[in-house]
């Protein structure tokens with residue numbers, strides 16, 4: 001908390017001194033242009049390529065088709081540690097893709113919240129997933145997933161949000177809930193800097209003297225004990241290393257993605273109506289009670305506002321639920337088989353809000 005405040009103050013001070021409003025020019029000979037594309041890709045109507053990866057049962061044989069939407073600094077190589085036996089038993093096909101600008105997908109200079117849903121729809125159609133498919137959106141990939149609920153609800157066979165980020169601009173969030181939330185201030189500051197002083201953010205993110213981001217990744221400010229144990233065994237977020245951030249394409253993608261996810265959307269998810277009024281399927285939110293990136297109080301508020309959302313809480317869960325095999329299994333069982341996961345009922349109503 002203190003260190004974050006210090007960082008924010010430091011950045012503010014530097015902002016005044018530096019007055020950096022321009023980014024360095026893009027390197028036209030960046031590493032990305034040189035390495036040959038190895039992923040499968042589709043070509044979208046507007047000419048951009050979208051890279052994807054398939055997992056699980058071949059789609060022709062699969063009973064369930066699920067599109068997984070990754071978060072900030074992640075990619076189609078993201079983890080979702082569902083047990084292989086379950087995937088085989090239920091017949092699940094997973095489609096993962098690099099959202100625009102990530103991995104081997106082209107950036108979308110006109111990127112919008114709505115465009116995120118349209119990319120998903122076009123991907124599904126080109127790969128012939130049929131009239132409906134499931135969507136699981138993880139962390140910041142939640143904004144693309146809300147966009148699907150808003151713009152292509154008829155295409156969704158069912159939806160699960162896993163540790164979805166909450167946008168402090170949503171008009172119906174009560175002030176009392178967010179006023180004291182230091183994350184809100186961090187996000188506001190970050191947006192301000194990303195907007196008005198991207199050069200400064202770029203410079204700051206690539207400074208040698210700052211602690212490495214792998215240090216930040218293990219910061220107990222953002223992660224609980226279980227998360228930190230997981231981070232010890234994985235390589236972290238490959239895009240968030242200083243070398244990667246130095247590539248202008250990577251930096252620009254992260255910056256635009258973050259600004260869209262936490263900017264104004266033009267709609268409030270809490271005004272959405274139930275896509276399954278006949279109880280044909282279900283929409284779920286999965287949250288860790290100890291998540292430090294997204295506080296459970298906000299998530300409870302969102303699902304309280306939208307009673308058609310099934311809310312599940314992992315008692316000792318942090319932000320990295322996709323690495324908990326048992327939780328991934330419960331997510332799939334609840335979404336596809338509509339099983340009631342009793343061990344993930346939220347704690348007592350007493351400490352709500």
Ligand SMILES: *[C@@H]1O[C@H](CO)[C@@H](O)[C@H](O)[C@H]1NC(C)=O
Pocket residue numbers: 279338
């Ligand atoms: C909706 O369907 C599920 C699964 O078939 C069932 O368990 C649940 O009770 C139904 N809910 C309502 C409100 O009918």
